Amino acid sequence: MKVMILMPLAEQRGGSEMTFWDLLQQGRNSDIEWLVIFGEDGSLVKQVRSLGIDAQVFPSGRVRQLHRLVATAIKIALIAKRQQVDVIISWMWLSHLTGGLAGLLAGKPALWYQQETPDGKNFLKRLVNLMPARGVVTITKAIQAAQSKITPQLPVSLVYPGVALDRFDPAILPTPAMARQKLGLPLQGPLIGIVGRMQRWKGMHVLVQAMPKVLQKYPNAHCVVVGGKHDLEADYEDFLKSEIVNLGLQEKVILPGLQRNIPEWVQAMDVFVHASDQEPFGIVIIEAMALGKPVIAGNAGGPTEIITDGVNGLLTPYGDSEALAIAILRYLDEQDFAQKVAVAARQRALDFSTQNYAQNFINTLRSLIPGVS
Template sequence: MADTRHIAFKKARDVDVARLLVVAPNFKKRLSGVTSTIIQLLPLQAQRFPIASLGAGLPNFVPRMRWSQVFGLLKRPEGRAFRIWHARRNVEMIGGILLRDVFRAPMKLVFTSAAQRDHKPFTKWLIRRMDAVIATSARSGSFLHVPHTVIRHGVDLSGFVPAEDRGAAVAEAGFAEQRLIGCFGRVREQKGTDLFVAAMIALLPRYPGWTAVITGRVTDDNRAFADGLEAQIAAAGLSERISFLGEVPDIKPWYQRVSLYVAPSRNEGFGLTPLEAMASGAAVVASDAGAYAEMIVPGATGAVVPAGDGAALLRAIQVYLDDPALAEAHGLKALAHARATFPLEGEADAIQAVYERLWQGATS
């Protein structure tokens, strides 16, 4: 078994590279789904074995080594014949290949793929050089042409929890006596924000008890897109009913406030937001992008519609606006489903099993 001694990493200087068994690089400064996965997983994994990230854009509670410590990876770790380099992006696979094959670091390479498309030739070349490959869903695994293990992402059930009193939480946010419909994430066409706005413009005038809230970063290249949506909302006279909140410091309270969460992405890697909403007790209407269809039980925890189909999205949402009690019932079932099927600990267990197989001499 792996060394499960816990290292209480607080800052990069706390990492003892000699004992480090796993490196999970993060070579992207901007927050992304991959970065969110690392932020959630590594503190939990660090309770089981010595692990650290390498890169920027991570909070201090995530174990992280310094770039100056990379040379320490050229030596064997204590108690193991090699370390594991767990990449989640092409550039991180390249870094691992350089360390293993050029600098002869005692290292095995693991890659997690969330892509929902056929990989480009260079990516395929990189993947073939991995020692183990993980797919985040059966759908993403279908695009891989190498042996792989399907490990779906989990959700932090200690962080994402239902509100003790949703009505009070909604009132605290300034939406007293309203039910909220949420759509969270980056505001852009890929995420289907325009499909959500169109559905809300069509539906909300008929349902005065519901209000829509949209959160998420608007990058410079999507500013015109977001401004256009806000202009449509203003023209419809719904600026008080469809609120753009921008990037919020903590998304968890907003999940607690929504009775219905909508994930209308046109395309996605995995997509964590429906799981976060379910763990917070909300029913979910989602497209079949990413792994959404593998998360939701139609007719029990929510609904799944074809990606990019605005009419189908509207119809699925309307079912819940017509029957708020159904939204509450499906939200309770979604909570139970998330807790039973998608705990973060389950993802950590499955990833550790892949590491163990490598350490024990298996290759897949």
């Protein structure tokens, strides 16, 4: 099977780009021949080519530039026909405006990868749902159910993303104490941490608001928020800093900014928090679980399909700093419980390897495009 992927982004910004890389890295040795069309130039283009995979760049412009979108779709259709592509995958829902049209022009089946909860209300999202498609691939049961309601005429498949578990193996990382020392973090007292882009829906402020209650019982505790400023919410970091000042937590909350060596930062933590609102999936949750960390995550969206509350993690409502503080204190107060959860979390994380993800994705492609070997 020859598979063309339309990837609008070419820089590593989040989970979607990570799953894209995992699929190609793990799937390059399969009997699939990959061809990637990027919508912009960037570091991912070079990375994909380093795998021996053909990667081309066709900037499509903004969606409102209809003539450029159509011109790009025609170019992609010509490539798909010339290179005898069997299927066109749009890696993000918006790129299916191009992918669906290209598939129609080339006479090739097309599908898209739905990685966020669809609502069917936005004009562009409604338009994407009307484009020709052989099916949709989703990343959680919740997204699968929502998409199936919107497009009941299409098969909607589920493929859970994976995690590079070898990077999050506690056996190859410094001990938590050594990691703290290396990163310049406090050596004494509990360390509660969160990792993510600086956006309100990621809930960093909720963790900050939970800290005063934690500090009442554990005055030597600290909080570390690992993540960089997001272009679309540049003011959120300032809001977070003002919240820290208002609560008098300047000496207790650490903001190291964007970091690359995430495994070491998570390894340094005693409790890992994921406070997002309706997180589509939550790869970083699995990364923390792979390190055997007691995890707290939101009780809606993707985390509920990863964590069984009270067994391999704890779930709390988004925005509820009181409930979050209680969950943190439960781990700190009940060390035997925290250790039991951590062991179960490590075991659960093994279900989400990148190898399993790539194989499941390829199997799903074959089921959606039958008759192609």
